[in-house]
Amino acid sequence: MTLKLRGSTQGLKLLERHPVVFIKPAIGSLGKGISQIQSKGEKGEWQISGETAKVAQRKRNLTNLSQNGKAVPAPTVLSHAFPNKNSRIILGSGD
Incomplete structure (x- = not known):
């Protein structure tokens, strides 16, 4: 089922009813932005x-x-931006 999301309140109600919700852009194709x-x-x-x-x-x-940008795992980006730091510590998910 596809619904047009009209606000954050509606999104929270969907999360209360369903364990997983997929959000996709109103304009786009090829699965980008989902x-x-x-x-x-x-x-x-x-x-x-x-x-x-x-x-x-x-x-x-x-x-x-949609303009050929890429979604990349945050630890990958952070390790390039801060080569001398542990990306997991920056994200708050490591020791």
Whole structure:
């Protein structure tokens, strides 16, 4: 079933009713821009399901996936930006 999301309140109601919700842009194709959102875990606490950064093409400024930007795992981007730091510590998910 596809619904047009009209606000964050409607999105929260969907997460209360369904364990996983997929959000996609109103305009676009080829599966670009689709996000998966998971609701609370087994203990009723919110959980992070992924950490992603959008990256522009070389010599470009736009990170839009529809403009050939790429979604890249955040640890990959952070390890390039901060080569002397542990990306997991920066994200708060490591020791």
